[in-house]
Each structure stands twice: as structure tokens, then as C-alpha cells.
Amino acid sequence: xxxxxxxxxxxxKVTLPRLKVLNIFESSKEKHLTAxxxxxxxxxSGEEVGLATIYRVLTQFEQAGLLIRHHFESGKAVFELxxxxxxxxxxxxxxxxxxxxxxxxxxxxxxxxxxxxxxxIIEHSLYIYGDCTKKxxxxxx
Amino acid sequence: xxxxxxxxxxxxKVTLPRLKVLNIFESSKEKHLTAxxxxxxxxxSGEEVGLATIYRVLTQFEQAGLLIRHHFESGKAVFELxxxxxxxxxxxxxxxxxxxxxxxxxxxxxxxxxxxxxxxIIEHSLYIYGDCTKKxxxxxx
DNA sequence: TAATAAATGCGTTTAATTTTCATTATCTTC
DNA sequence: GAAGATAATGAAAATTAAACGCATTTATTA
Ligand SMILES: [Mn+2]
Ligand SMILES: [Mn+2]
Ligand SMILES: [Zn+2]
Ligand SMILES: [Zn+2]
Numbered sequence: 001x002x003x004x005x006x007x008x009x010x011x012x013k014v015t016l017p018r019l020k021v022l023n024i025f026e027s028s029k030e031k032h033l034t035a036x037x038x039x040x041x042x043x044x045s046g047e048e049v050g051l052a053t054i055y056r057v058l059t060q061f062e063q064a065g066l067l068i069r070h071h072f073e074s075g076k077a078v079f080e081l082x083x084x085x086x087x088x089x090x091x092x093x094x095x096x097x098x099x100x101x102x103x104x105x106x107x108x109x110x111x112x113x114x115x116x117x118x119x120x121i122i123e124h125s126l127y128i129y130g131d132c133t134k135k136x137x138x139x140x141x
Numbered sequence: 142x143x144x145x146x147x148x149x150x151x152x153x154k155v156t157l158p159r160l161k162v163l164n165i166f167e168s169s170k171e172k173h174l175t176a177x178x179x180x181x182x183x184x185x186s187g188e189e190v191g192l193a194t195i196y197r198v199l200t201q202f203e204q205a206g207l208l209i210r211h212h213f214e215s216g217k218a219v220f221e222l223x224x225x226x227x228x229x230x231x232x233x234x235x236x237x238x239x240x241x242x243x244x245x246x247x248x249x250x251x252x253x254x255x256x257x258x259x260x261x262i263i264e265h266s267l268y269i270y271g272d273c274t275k276k277x278x279x280x281x282x
Numbered sequence: 283t284a285a286t287a288a289a290t291g292c293g294t295t296t297a298a299t300t301t302t303c304a305t306t307a308t309c310t311t312c
Numbered sequence: 313g314a315a316g317a318t319a320a321t322g323a324a325a326a327t328t329a330a331a332c333g334c335a336t337t338t339a340t341t342a
Contacts, residue, residue, distance in 0.1 A: 017320085018320090049321085049322080103254055
């Protein structure tokens, strides 16, 4: 059991809610999910779970390095599996569609900027917002 | 009176709270301020004002193009005067010190990335976080 | 200065997230 | 495999930043 061991390694107890949350991230077609998304998904599939547990688990997973937390401009935190290889995001302001990208040039220039300002760079957040060109792109509340 | 005219141009009524908020931004040594910062500053200097007014005025000023709203990772919105020329930010995770920068290379590459993904870029947010090297840098709550 | 339309302050409300606490499940040990 | 220690859970209450409703006050305009 893959997810079981992944949890074991974090030192966290292997519980049903935790397994399910991990499972949702690993099987969902949408990889960027909010606490609410997870919660509804679990309720929908008949799980008995409290929203507080979801929030707790997400934060624990983040601290354990399993998840990454993002703040798009929606106001709510968005999580995704920590794939280890860094990437940034471009988000459609119309339909919410998210695409990922890595641009070595941008990464290098950021380090350079930090150096120029006497900072040791720890992390960065870069979100590009715009209009996408998906055929089914439309504003969704 | 400079600030008076600046307000006039926005179509908003020239009121004391609005003048004072504008004045704080134009005279403060720290240019990136939260609603709370403004509120405390005004209470401190004897103004009679409600926090709701601050929130309302900040949003109105943002819509009028007088202010820019940022979301650093503090959780609360941060505002600064809209100097018209775009810049990004590098923030010290220890002391909260903020420096501004513009890097044309990064700007160009962002546009390029957007194009490659079929997006029309509307805006972006880039924050670099790290440790600064100010002599008086230390963790402040 | 009076009429009108907008702005203010106070208190209430919302939305996301966190905390408290009693109950329950997991892990470890025997 | 059962018992004890410890951590996790769910429900409800608490917190926090921000928005809102409304009666009252103020700025603008005539
Ligand atoms: Mn991603
Ligand atoms: Mn700035
Ligand atoms: Zn779209
Ligand atoms: Zn510092």
C-alpha cells in the first residue's frame, strides 16, 4: 500500500481521513484543491468526516512536505501534491483554469535580484493572471 | 492643497477620513500599510474614525487607482500608493522588511510564458521571500 | 442656506480557518 | 491479540480579516 507508507514516513498516525485525503489528491483530475473541495469530495463518497479534520490534515501534510499551499486570488488556500520539482502557475481570471510552468530564466533572474538586494532567497511566489483560450472558458463564480 | 485635488479627481467626496488616509500614505516612512496600521495611526493622532471606514476607503482608493493592494504572506492585505510604474517585492521573513524591484527580464519572460500557454496576461504577482542583511534585522511578531 | 446624495460610525455578519474538548482510534507493548 | 498510552477526530465555539445594514452626519450643489 503506497499511501500507507507515505504517511508512515511522516510520523503521523495512519488514519482513514488522512488516507482518503491523500488518495483524493493522487486520483483527482484537478490537482489544485481547497479544503472545501476535499471536504465535499469526501462527503460525496459517503465518508464521515469533519471539516476541522480536513484543515488539520492539510496543514500537517504541508508541514510534512507532502503538500504545497498556494494563495491564488480567490481568498481561500489551495493545495496540491508536492511533486518536489518546483513550478509556478498561470491562472485564468475567467474560468479559474490553472496551468503550471517552469521558466529557468525567471528563476535565475530572481536569484540575481535577491543577491543584488542582499537577500538570501528562501522561497518565492509567482502567479500570472490572465484570460485563457479554452473553448469552454467562462466565468464561474 | 495637493491631496484635496487628488481626491476630487476620483469623484469621491473630500472628507476628513479620506484626506487623512491619503496623508498617512504620503508621509509615512513605511510605504506598505495594512488597514490596521492606518487605523491605529489615526486613532493615535486623535482622529475619530471607524475601522469599517478605513476598509471602505482603502477599497475605494484601490478602485480609483490611487492605491495598490498586495497580499504578502501575512494573511492581511497590504496597501501602497500607486506610483504608476510597476514593481515587484522582496520581503524579509525575519523582520518583515520590504524592498522593491523591477526586472525587465522577468517581465518579458512572463509575457512569453503567457503566450506559450495561450493566455492573455492581465496581471501578475511576484514576491520573493528570504532573509535580509539589515543590521537590525530580527524576528518581529 | 436648504435640498440631496454620499459618507461615516457602530454594531452585526460573513467566510475561512483555528481551537477546545470530550470521545474514539491507532500504535506500542506484553 | 488485549491493555495502556498517546494521538486523532468531530462537533461546536472561537478567531480573524473584511464586509454590511442602517440611522445619523457631512459634503456638494443649487
Ligand atoms: Mn501546481
Ligand atoms: Mn511596493
Ligand atoms: Zn479560462
Ligand atoms: Zn530582515
